[in-house]
Amino acid sequence: MRSWIGAKSWTKEGRPPKFFALVLEEEFNARGKASPKGMRSFLLAALILSLAAAQAEDLRTESRQPFLHNIPLHDTQGRVISLPDLFSEEGKPQEPKAAPYSPAQTCGKCHDYGVVGQGWHFNEALGNVKPGRPGEPWILTDPATHTQIPLSYRGWAGTFKPSELGLSDFDFLTNFARHFPGGGIGEPAKIDSADPKMGRMQITGTMEIDCLICHQSTGQYNHEARLTALKGQDFRWTPTIAAGLGVFASFRSAGSIADQWHPGKAVPSTLPSIRYDRSKFDADNNVMFEVTRRPAPANCYYCHTSQTALDDARWHSDLDVHLRAGMICVDCHRNGLDHQIVRGYEGESKDRAVTDAMIDLRERIIRRDDAMIDSADARKLARRQLDAELGMIDSLTCRGCHESGRLGSPRLIHKGLPPIHLEKLTCTACHSGPSPGPEPEFVHTSLAHKLGLPAPARGKNTAPIILQPVFLRGSDGKIAPCRMVWPSYWARRKDGKLTPLLPAEVAKAADLPKQESDDVPRDPYNTKPLTDAQIQKALESLPDDASKGEAVFVAAGKMFRLDKGKLVSEEDPAARPYSWAVAHDVRPARQALGAKGCADCHSEDSPIYFATVLARGPIEPAKGLHKEAWELRGDDKTWAESFAFTFHFRPLLKCIVFGAALIVLAVLAHYGLRGVGAITAAVSAKKPLP
């Protein structure tokens, strides 16, 4: 573990650090004034310290003890944020106003921000990263238009890329910044000032990676305040506000200023400033950041909570067995400075690419330790090392950890479980998620349902409706428990291809039922399902457009369209659900599927084969598609039922086979013993005992 020392540059800070202030003060106290000799000493010391400070940026503590992050704040220009004195020279009180701090400039002084930005949490739109196993999408949700569309920049099958819907990166941020940690699309390499949306970033600022979302250790990161700032599109100011370092010094948000600005015009100079909390700053203008390399699960939970107990039954949950055992998320989901967090699925190492940024970083380390090596050789060596290290990822999967015994994990035993199960099932199939029942459960997730942010109580029909566990076969051929969401949207269909309409467009054009205002408090998420008549009316109201195609509605696994004025529905590939694997919460071995016997899975009503999965969406449940788990996997029902049926005879089979074995054993023992007797008799006959 390495800790980097924060650089405190005397020259950049604009005034001497405390040590020099004391030297100067002593000099003045001793002589009553600054003597030429004293000043010379001071300047000499200052020069030496300035050089040392300039080099400090590459210093590390190399200790397992975390470095005390008592560091100066820097603004986006890299200038140290220095609060004005409490009183001016005229004796007037001065407000501690200053520009917001920049995590890129502040944390980036010691931690290579560019390398951090390659991390899994930030790189989805970089285009140089393999998508890996499909994960949780962002879901564009609008209850008023009954829209729920899975989105991802990674191109996972079943999701839309935002651009396919006509959503710009800026639109994406306005929808999802609440749970987006910054970086990536939040920090475009170049802001096109002519672009009416992205151009706004000249005013709102970019959305830098906010390191404290994950790394603060105080539990005082204010997500609600962050959301308020984000709603005002105060991207540049958000990290400062959320960290509680200060408040807005003005009421006008950057977003409202941007609203009155037009592309091509000069950027207004009167942008919001921060009124800092003086108590956060020490005499040297340093701020204490209580940060940790190993974030607590509570920090991860802001974005990675999933809630199945929706009826005030949270106390039923035992949480993940690993957390209960005292582990934390990052014990398995590890990362280096590149923030390529181990996702933890088998085969992940094949999905990981060694990026140039990773090679750059490793090259620097190699060349630091070997002054003789040239850059080309160092890069080759770096790539070899990084490729070899991918094996480390495999040892952090469930199987990898439990086979190797890392962190004292219990060894895999699986008594009575034929090994073929380990080839056909993921570990999570038996050990993760809620115990499966006859139907999958509703689940809320942070990303989809804005968990972690205050809102009216969310119910099971709150969009987007996500179900789990649905047992599906992954690309590796293994059955795994998954979450599933059915897309729901209004679209135009042309040449068999559907182009979803954005909620704003639908709201303008379609004649959709308006929710009664009296009903809003009871049903704040407008969960009342659409009837056929309402769907038909809405489709009829969407204007015909030969160039864009006919209007259709996709929901609950079906596509609805008008055929000669009559509403018809049918299965369509565009209506297929998107699913992603469930990994947590992990249940202990004694609560795993199969712990009670083979019939947990091999019975005529076992959820893994025969759970009924009802496609859910903004229509009446009976109108949606419904399939059983075997059908979703493309399995053979006759076989599944027959195989389950044979397990009724399993005890009889064992009795017969064990009985037969006993008979054969008895015969063999009988003649074996007789043979031994004959041999001893023969030996005895030849050599009688004395």
Next chain:
Amino acid sequence: MNSTARFSYCAMCAGAFVLAATGIGVFALGKAPMTHWVLMAHVAAAPVFALGLAAVALTWSGPGRSGSGGAGRMGWAATVLLWVILVCGLVVILSGVVPMTPLLGTGGQRMLYLTHRYAGIVLAAAILLHLPLRRRG
């Protein structure tokens, strides 16, 4: 040789044929382990084979011994093969059924699986060789 002995032998051979076709067949085609209908056929044939083997052990082991009467027409090779069938049959049966009990973990189960496979191959070969030899002197 009486009809019981013949019936037992036939049952054992019939069971062994299905087991070999499903088990060794899948292995030889490079599609091991068995799954689906093949596995079900394999498991269904197992009790037939096991009961046949037990009956053969009871009805053939006496005559099969060298120098005894009855079916003493079997030569030494057939006799040796019969004992090989009984021993391998026992191993095959136990290595097939013990994994259905919570006695062994993954490592032990894998060992039993391999034991089952290779003992089965030896058993099939022994039965194939024994078939033409069983009535020769």
